[in-house]
Amino acid sequence: MRIPRFELERWQSVWENFVELNVSESGVKPYTLRELLQDSSEPEQELGRLMDARLGYPQTDGSEALRARIAALYPGAETANVLVTCGCAEANFLVAWNLLSPGDEVIILQPNYMQIAGVAEACGATAHPLWLREELGWAPDLDEFRRMISPRTKLIAVCNPNNPTGAVLSGEMITGICDIAAQCGAWILADEVYCGAELEGDLTPTFWGRSERVICNAGMSKAYGLPGLRMGWIVAPAGQIEQFWSAKDYTTIGVSMLSHKLAEFALAPKQRERIFERTRQILRENYPTLRDWIRGHGTSLRHIPPRAGAIAWVGYTGSRKSEEIAEELRAKKRVLIVPGAHFGMEGFLRIGYGYDRQHLKDTLARVDEVMF
Ligand SMILES: Cc1ncc(COP(=O)(O)O)c(C=O)c1O
Secondary structure: OOOOOOHHHHHHHHHOOOOOEEOOOOOOOOOOHHHHHHOOOOHHHHHHHHHOOOOOOOOOOOOHHHHHHHHOOOOOOOHHHEEEEEHHHHHHHHHHHHHOOOOOEEEEEEOOOOHHHHHHHHOOOEEEEEEOEHHHOOEOOHHHHHHHOOOOEEEEEEEOOOOOOOOOOOHHHHHHHHHHHHHHOOEEEEEOOOOOOEOOOOOOOOOOOOOOOEEEEEEOOOOOOOHHHOEEEEEOOHHHHHHHHHHHOOOOOOOOHHHHHHHHHHOOHHHHHHHHHHHHHHHHHHHHHHHHHHHOOHHHEEOOOOOEOOEEEEEEOOOOOHHHHHHHHHHHHOEEOEEHHHHOOOOEEEEEOOOOHHHHHHHHHHHHHHHO
16 A cells, blocks of 8 residues: 655644744644633543543543444434544544545545545545535535546545635535435545534534435544544444444554543533634634735735634735745745645645634734745
8 A cells, every 4th residue: 555645744744843833723722631621610520530540442432422422413323323533534544445445436525635535546546626616615516526426436525614715515515415426326425524613603514414325524623622632533324333443453443541531521512512612712813814914915815714614725816836835934934834735726825823813913924025
């Protein structure tokens, strides 16, 4: 198995701890353990529970308690439909690795986090991008989608809310995607890791329950501000979960016991509500700074306001390569930004705004020095 380089993750892994200003992150400012527990009604008791947790192997598919909390987020799901994974990254890996064989075709709604594309290639499958259309508010053209399916289409990968655009698909669009997938018998893999990070309004509706061949992946790295827990999950039909669990014996076996305990705590309904409120507050507080900066550049910059996620997909005019801009920012200004090229699209930069306002203002001032 030869796996291609995952450009976005390499860029972040190598540099994120060696810059002054990092806007390559797509989630909100992570919690400290103190902040997380203090946010609860009984911080002392919670801390006590953590101190008393025996640091053995957890139940490797996830504790019953944790899987029950996760199942409760998906209408009609039960614990047998849930596998706990090491981040949404392991969830995505296990699904693609398990489902794809040489000769299979995958349709990926792009731009998208490029993990499925990379694993598909490593499995000998062929990935075809279905480009989301800016003029449709970063939604797909369903007629184009219909023309792309074939009996060999095994998997359709969608990220909703979308990374990098922050767009959310309408219910009608979700139905349309499910109908087309059903025509060719393909699985839908919906990466919903940004659900809960909506700036306004309701949570993004899940693909779960929209058709029989749906797999939903998510985790606590983005909307929950807990990427360091490395907590994710797969929600799928029980038979598929059995297979993914069995594949997990070869990857991480299980997620750490402390992460289990903290995730059980954070997913309790009241606590989850508090966490999402914090996330929204951060997003609402910071986004206007980014929006006003973009507007201030007239026709040189553009974006469609993100509905969710702490990211904006900012288009710029001119022919400069996005990686060249990102590298200059890194090397000369000690700023880490994500170039559009890492999503297969030139003329864009992904800017994370989930930290704090001053951090964002300082970053944008340095971007000005390089771009304008
Ligand atoms: C769409 C998407 N899926 C999965 C991941 C990986 O998430 P995790 O940190 O939960 O492994 C990311 C990280 O940026 C992402 O953007």
